[in-house]
Amino acid sequence: xxxxxxxxxxxxxxxxxGMAAAHPDLLKVHFEPNYxxxxxxxxxxxxxxxxxxGSGHEPMHGGFVGMGMLTAACPxxxxxxxxxxxxxxxxMAVDGGAGVLFLVKNYTGDVLNFETAxxxxxxxxxxVQSILIDDDVAVKDSLYTAGRRGVGTxxxxxxxxxxxAEAGHTLEYCADLxxxxxxxxxxxxxxxxxxxxxxxxxxxFVLGEDEMEIGIGIxxxxxxxxxxxxxxxxxxxxxAMEIIKDGPYSRTVREWDQENSAWVDKDLTDEPLKAGDNVxxxxxxxxxxxxxxxxxxxxxxxxxCEANGLTxxxxxxxxxxxxLEMQGFSITLLKADDEILKFWDAPVKTPGxxxxx
Amino acid sequence: xxxxxxxxxxxxxxxxxGMAAAHPDLLKVHFEPNYxxxxxxxxxxxxxxxxxxGSGHEPMHGGFVGMGMLTAACPxxxxxxxxxxxxxxxxMAVDGGAGVLFLVKNYTGDVLNFETAxxxxxxxxxxVQSILIDDDVAVKDSLYTAGRRGVGTxxxxxxxxxxxAEAGHTLEYCADLxxxxxxxxxxxxxxxxxxxxxxxxxxxFVLGEDEMEIGIGIxxxxxxxxxxxxxxxxxxxxxAMEIIKDGPYSRTVREWDQENSAWVDKDLTDEPLKAGDNVxxxxxxxxxxxxxxxxxxxxxxxxxCEANGLTxxxxxxxxxxxxLEMQGFSITLLKADDEILKFWDAPVKTPGxxxxx
Numbered sequence: 001x002x003x004x005x006x007x008x009x010x011x012x013x014x015x016x017x018g019m020a021a022a023h024p025d026l027l028k029v030h031f032e033p034n035y036x037x038x039x040x041x042x043x044x045x046x047x048x049x050x051x052x053x054g055s056g057h058e059p060m061h062g063g064f065v066g067m068g069m070l071t072a073a074c075p076x077x078x079x080x081x082x083x084x085x086x087x088x089x090x091x092m093a094v095d096g097g098a099g100v101l102f103l104v105k106n107y108t109g110d111v112l113n114f115e116t117a118x119x120x121x122x123x124x125x126x127x128v129q130s131i132l133i134d135d136d137v138a139v140k141d142s143l144y145t146a147g148r149r150g151v152g153t154x155x156x157x158x159x160x161x162x163x164x165a166e167a168g169h170t171l172e173y174c175a176d177l178x179x180x181x182x183x184x185x186x187x188x189x190x191x192x193x194x195x196x197x198x199x200x201x202x203x204x205f206v207l208g209e210d211e212m213e214i215g216i217g218i219x220x221x222x223x224x225x226x227x228x229x230x231x232x233x234x235x236x237x238x239x240a241m242e243i244i245k246d247g248p249y250s251r252t253v254r255e256w257d258q259e260n261s262a263w264v265d266k267d268l269t270d271e272p273l274k275a276g277d278n279v280x281x282x283x284x285x286x287x288x289x290x291x292x293x294x295x296x297x298x299x300x301x302x303x304x305c306e307a308n309g310l311t312x313x314x315x316x317x318x319x320x321x322x323x324l325e326m327q328g329f330s331i332t333l334l335k336a337d338d339e340i341l342k343f344w345d346a347p348v349k350t351p352g353x354x355x356x357x
Numbered sequence: 358x359x360x361x362x363x364x365x366x367x368x369x370x371x372x373x374x375g376m377a378a379a380h381p382d383l384l385k386v387h388f389e390p391n392y393x394x395x396x397x398x399x400x401x402x403x404x405x406x407x408x409x410x411g412s413g414h415e416p417m418h419g420g421f422v423g424m425g426m427l428t429a430a431c432p433x434x435x436x437x438x439x440x441x442x443x444x445x446x447x448x449m450a451v452d453g454g455a456g457v458l459f460l461v462k463n464y465t466g467d468v469l470n471f472e473t474a475x476x477x478x479x480x481x482x483x484x485v486q487s488i489l490i491d492d493d494v495a496v497k498d499s500l501y502t503a504g505r506r507g508v509g510t511x512x513x514x515x516x517x518x519x520x521x522a523e524a525g526h527t528l529e530y531c532a533d534l535x536x537x538x539x540x541x542x543x544x545x546x547x548x549x550x551x552x553x554x555x556x557x558x559x560x561x562f563v564l565g566e567d568e569m570e571i572g573i574g575i576x577x578x579x580x581x582x583x584x585x586x587x588x589x590x591x592x593x594x595x596x597a598m599e600i601i602k603d604g605p606y607s608r609t610v611r612e613w614d615q616e617n618s619a620w621v622d623k624d625l626t627d628e629p630l631k632a633g634d635n636v637x638x639x640x641x642x643x644x645x646x647x648x649x650x651x652x653x654x655x656x657x658x659x660x661x662c663e664a665n666g667l668t669x670x671x672x673x674x675x676x677x678x679x680x681l682e683m684q685g686f687s688i689t690l691l692k693a694d695d696e697i698l699k700f701w702d703a704p705v706k707t708p709g710x711x712x713x714x
Contacts, residue, residue, distance in 0.1 A: 002549045002550070002566070002567070002569065002586055002684070003549075003589075003650060004549070004589040004592070004646060004650035004651075004653055004654055004686065005588070005589055005650065005653060006588040006589055006590055006653070007588075011653070014652075014653045014656055015649045015650075015652045015653050015656075016652075017656045018651075018652030018653055018654070018655040018656035018659075019652050021655060021656050021659045022652065022655050022659070022672055022674060055649070056649070058647060058648050058649040058652075059648055063648070192359045192360075192361070193359070209359070210359070212359065229359055231362070231363040231364075232360075232361040232362055232363055233363055235361070287645075287647045288644075288645040288647075288682055288684070289361060289682065290415060290644040290645075290676070290679055290681055290682050291415050291416055291420070291676070291679075291709075292372045292412070292413070292415040292681070293360060293361035293362065293372075294361075294375075295371075295372045295373075295375030295376050295379065295415075296361055296362060296363070296368070296371045296372050296375055297361055297375070298375040298378060298379050299371055299372075299374045299375035299378055302375075302378045302379070315379055317379055317708070319647070319648070319676070322647055322648075324647055324649070325645055325646065325647050325684060327359070327645070327682060329361065349712075351674070352648075354711065354712050355706075355711050355712065355714070356713075356714065357712070357713065
């Protein structure tokens with residue numbers, strides 16, 4: 001294993017120290033428990049948007065802490081869920097009185113630990129809502145997930161809901177918006193190579209010289225199928241068509257009912273994309289794939305969208321939700337209405353995403 | 358070779374098509390000869406800043422075309438110099454009457470072809486200046502270079518001089534500023550893995566399981582030395598100290614004298630960094646190294662700078678001048694005075710770099 005690290009045990013801590021050293025104007029880092037939070041938090045009267053998950057997906061989530069996006073992020077060890085005390089202490093630190101929205105990717109460990117943290121924060125009188133992202137159309141259940149995994153839509157949700165929180169919208173408004181973004185977003189990814197978790201010291205999986213994995217998860221967990229390499233046009237069309245033809249997808253999610261201090265089950269069914277829809281197109285590098293290859297994929301994606309009556313009205317192209325140094329990419333299409341576009345276009349200033357300021 | 362491409366011969370063309378499809382608001386692409394140019398060019402009365410070089414270093418240069426940075430970029434085939442007709446036609450297309458500044462990385466092919474293009478443009482009555490970037494402290498001469506190679510400072514120069522051009526400064530002012538930025542900037546890089554040029558189909562070089570190359574060039578050309586892996590702290594300190602202790606470095610460069618329509622030799626000697634200097638710190642991924650590892654390097658770089666009396670006043674961290682999917686990173690330190698910082702902070706809107714707008 002060759003990596004730009006010191007001791008394996010210090011990887012996450014030292015990367016966080018580097019972020020704190022690089023961006024003191026935007027964020028601070030609290031250690032033990034670890035969380036990244038806005039330098040100007042708490043923001044009185046504004047909803048605090050908190051996400052988190054295993055490390056190794058940078059810039060998500062810590063790199064999206066700042067004006068107009070996340071208020072705090074809780075990084076676990078590499079590909080390992082953060083613990084409830086991280087989210088709880090982050091919530092206590094950044095709540096500005098308007099409540100805390102947990103934005104949770106659908107992985108079993110993340111879901112359980114965010115639920116515990118929500119209960120702990122609610123017990124302290126903090127208003128809490130918790131919304132799940134489960135947008136990966138590749139597989140229904142997976143190694144770490146009951147139901148679909150949460151992937152690329154998470155980045156878009158953090159930007160859009162973060163802008164709504166910045167604009168002073170209520171916790172209920174932000175939660176409804178976040179739920180809508182999840183229902184409107186669909187993703188799929190693929191890998192050319194594995195990544196190596198520092199603590200493991202060897203690749204998570206092995207692909208042959210001419211092999212790729214379609215529908216891979218962001219932790220290197222298996223996807224739909226292994227197959228021989230084909231062209232970027234074929235890969236892009238394959239993934240885009242699975243996204244476009246997907247649905248409706250029904251699931252039951254647990255959300256926190258703060259009035260009754262209890263979890264309630266909600267049945268949610270999303271609607272498939274359809275001709276005439278506007279979409280935000282997100283072409284994401286898994287970390288080791290250069291941006292030049294993403295543009296080759298975007299070229300084909302634009303063709304496929306047009307052929308299916310979808311208009312790409314905004315795009316994001318680059319490494320935003322990664323799997324360490326894995327080579328590969330993912331596509332996310334998010335149906336975009338005026339409300340979503342308004343918040344997408346709002347200024348954002350974070351280490352990982354910035355415009356308008 | 359596994360890459361997200363179609364036919365090997367179409368790699369550059371299709372990546373450019375993807376950029377054109379993704380960013381019609383910012384840029385257009387002209388094919389045969391290939392150049393990327395601002396959608397709103399020519400800009401009457403403003404200097405046109407044009408760079409270029411082999412493809413494979415994206416987002417540099419095409420990804421830096423847009424408001425406040427490059428007016429045009431001329432991409433060659435992967436790791437291959439663009440031809441004179443590319444720069445000449447780009448100059449003819451984007452000149453707004455205030456002249457054209459060629460920003461050239463010091464590689465023999467690039468230098469020769471930009472010189473030919475400058476002569477061709479001057480013969481058509483276009484005011485031309487041409488400034489060389491030669492900031493790599495690792496090696497004096499190299500496989501593709503007489504004198505030092507042009508690397509990371511190129512990105513910073515494109516941002517800073519692009520802002521000056523945007524602000525309406527004269528060609529002479531922009532050329533002087535660009536020369537200063539080059540004299541103030543120093544870089545060094547290293548690699549953990551090779552990259553694979555599509556047309557070659559196999560890795561440019563091979564490093565052992567526990568080996569790295571220090572002082573590598575952005576085309577995978579050899580650097581100072583191969584050695585066994587050490588920690589990111591040791592690597593960062595080694596490279597940062599070579600940068601900090603470097604100089605003075607003397608070289609003779611050719612610049613175009615438009616009054617006499619002739620090339621003149623200029624003897625230039627830069628001054629070493631010294632305690633008390635402010636610097637812009639640029640920690641750059643070679644393409645395959647995730648941003649998380651760059652933060653580990655930044656953490657140490659900040660310590661080394663502080664210990665040597667340098668104050669980091671701005672920073673740029675991410676993949677900006679890459680070598681396809683090569684793993685590794687480079688460090689650039691640019692001495693920053695008020696003039697440089699004013700232009701650094703100015704708004705920029707390109708696919709690869711954006712803030713303030």
